[in-house]
Amino acid sequence: MSVFTPVTESELADWLRNYAIGRLENLQGISAGVQNSNFFVTTSLGRYVLTLFETMPRAELPFYLHLMAHLARHGLPVPAPVANRDNEYLGTLSGKPAVLVARLSGKSEMNPGAAHCRRIGAMMAGLHLAGVNFGRKQANPRNADWRRDCARRVRPHLSAYEQAELDAELVFQAGFDLNKLPQGVIHADLFRDNVLWDGEFVGGVIDFYFAGVDALLFDVAVTVNDWCADADGRLDPTLTSALLEGYAESRPFTAAERAAWPAMLRAAALRFWLSRLEDFHRPRAGEMVLVKDPGEYRRILGQRATDTALPALPA
Amino acid sequence: MSVFTPVTESELADWLRNYAIGRLENLQGISAGVQNSNFFVTTSLGRYVLTLFETMPRAELPFYLHLMAHLARHGLPVPAPVANRDNEYLGTLSGKPAVLVARLSGKSEMNPGAAHCRRIGAMMAGLHLAGVNFGRKQANPRNADWRRDCARRVRPHLSAYEQAELDAELVFQAGFDLNKLPQGVIHADLFRDNVLWDGEFVGGVIDFYFAGVDALLFDVAVTVNDWCADADGRLDPTLTSALLEGYAESRPFTAAERAAWPAMLRAAALRFWLSRLEDFHRPRAGEMVLVKDPGEYRRILGQRATDTALPALPA
Numbered sequence: 001m002s003v004f005t006p007v008t009e010s011e012l013a014d015w016l017r018n019y020a021i022g023r024l025e026n027l028q029g030i031s032a033g034v035q036n037s038n039f040f041v042t043t044s045l046g047r048y049v050l051t052l053f054e055t056m057p058r059a060e061l062p063f064y065l066h067l068m069a070h071l072a073r074h075g076l077p078v079p080a081p082v083a084n085r086d087n088e089y090l091g092t093l094s095g096k097p098a099v100l101v102a103r104l105s106g107k108s109e110m111n112p113g114a115a116h117c118r119r120i121g122a123m124m125a126g127l128h129l130a131g132v133n134f135g136r137k138q139a140n141p142r143n144a145d146w147r148r149d150c151a152r153r154v155r156p157h158l159s160a161y162e163q164a165e166l167d168a169e170l171v172f173q174a175g176f177d178l179n180k181l182p183q184g185v186i187h188a189d190l191f192r193d194n195v196l197w198d199g200e201f202v203g204g205v206i207d208f209y210f211a212g213v214d215a216l217l218f219d220v221a222v223t224v225n226d227w228c229a230d231a232d233g234r235l236d237p238t239l240t241s242a243l244l245e246g247y248a249e250s251r252p253f254t255a256a257e258r259a260a261w262p263a264m265l266r267a268a269a270l271r272f273w274l275s276r277l278e279d280f281h282r283p284r285a286g287e288m289v290l291v292k293d294p295g296e297y298r299r300i301l302g303q304r305a306t307d308t309a310l311p312a313l314p315a
Numbered sequence: 316m317s318v319f320t321p322v323t324e325s326e327l328a329d330w331l332r333n334y335a336i337g338r339l340e341n342l343q344g345i346s347a348g349v350q351n352s353n354f355f356v357t358t359s360l361g362r363y364v365l366t367l368f369e370t371m372p373r374a375e376l377p378f379y380l381h382l383m384a385h386l387a388r389h390g391l392p393v394p395a396p397v398a399n400r401d402n403e404y405l406g407t408l409s410g411k412p413a414v415l416v417a418r419l420s421g422k423s424e425m426n427p428g429a430a431h432c433r434r435i436g437a438m439m440a441g442l443h444l445a446g447v448n449f450g451r452k453q454a455n456p457r458n459a460d461w462r463r464d465c466a467r468r469v470r471p472h473l474s475a476y477e478q479a480e481l482d483a484e485l486v487f488q489a490g491f492d493l494n495k496l497p498q499g500v501i502h503a504d505l506f507r508d509n510v511l512w513d514g515e516f517v518g519g520v521i522d523f524y525f526a527g528v529d530a531l532l533f534d535v536a537v538t539v540n541d542w543c544a545d546a547d548g549r550l551d552p553t554l555t556s557a558l559l560e561g562y563a564e565s566r567p568f569t570a571a572e573r574a575a576w577p578a579m580l581r582a583a584a585l586r587f588w589l590s591r592l593e594d595f596h597r598p599r600a601g602e603m604v605l606v607k608d609p610g611e612y613r614r615i616l617g618q619r620a621t622d623t624a625l626p627a628l629p630a
Contacts, residue, residue: 020390020441021389021390022438022440022564023437023564023565044433044434044437045517046391046516046517047516048390073395073397074400075335075336075360075361075397075415075417076336077361080390080395082388083388083389083390085444085448100390102390119359119360122359123360127335129400130335132400133401202360202361250337
């Protein structure tokens, strides 16, 4: 499923000579992920994950790898990239840009309770605080500009009714300037399946390949929309409050953020409605994208736009 | 035992505001270690170890902390120091230099078998290879110069018979120049109690506060003297071969190292005989040093000096 480029044991054993992590003991493809080829790699010195980047431009990769290294250096459980004996994170294997990262322990929790949500809020605040002194800049690849452009691309594929919904939301969002809110590096895809739990602790936050600089509150909204929604897409007040309070303990929200919260929940829902529409209607050659239901985020967006009792940000 | 400087929860909670690792949940003194005050620290985001340096000069600490960070960055299981929000590893708490490091899992194995020794050899080679491109230099604090000086300090406390043994060894060592062998950053104290095992893997190599630049083979000799000796101090051929082969798979020994091996085993034994003599006869005020038996390393030194069947380095 997710090994597009095969790697043999002897190729990898040879490549590992430029690392300090011992001799190859085991190599195993991973059937998850949709954009890259991933492998579990066991050496005499430990367990790692090897990623070959199939479609991402090589020039964009240092931002992600140095971000993960920066966050790991600040004590956060993210996949720390492994430097080779030339002190570089990014190498080339089977003709593709390739990186080894530390393998993290734990598994995803798809039915989180309030305690999970509180820790995820705290973890996101930690990521945001540690990101403050990260030197590299790269915009959120799914920011407001991308949303406008993507809406133009997918609009012709929609029904008249969906077009009207999308147009109305774009008009609403055009009056809402995220750039006036506190900015920083955000994960931007902190869904439940990108978090590994090690008992009660977050053992790993993975998949930083949508990260970029944007309003910090956008990250909060993306995360709340996924972690705190019930089966109908409605926000559970207990889960939502737990997540927001966990976050605010480390980084209190500003008055501007409190005012922008309802609109931000809609912007975050719009981003995933749009990307899922594009994956559905305009699949890109060479990518085996797992097509997720765009309808789920259309419903979430509609719910956020009409909910008169949205849980507020803590003062 | 090893908390010389107390730290309160409220002091620590306050200090942690300059980190991105969440809110303090638990603080607990650790009764191990003899030079520093150590604490287990649990926050909302994970588990860490806090060290307050009681006697080490502040100016020497960045070498150790950046070395640990460098080795962790190269994928090795060492306690990675946690950077604070000013991007610094070293802070000040209760008036002492202080650092937080990632807490590693596992426990020591005091009765290692050949498989353990092979992995320790491989791990030490990994540390040596990763250390090659580490930019900072600081000499091994227990190098040949220190051994000569320390011998002068402890000699008056010895019996005539021990003095003769020591004098003979110093004459022998004076004819042996470690500087001609491959040099690099060495751990220099890779005893069994400084390695944590996580199942069959090395989960952590700890206590880098004797590390420095010296002959790489000195590290191998220190390690073999501890891991591969039987109850009488004699080297077990099976354990010794396993450790040396595990090492040589990643960094083959040179001809000069093979020639120097018997003398290096004696130099490494002498270092611990001397430091234990000094701890015993000249305890330093303000340090609660766990006095270990100097006789153990006197016997090991005598054994290495007379053993006509020492296991050789692999070709």
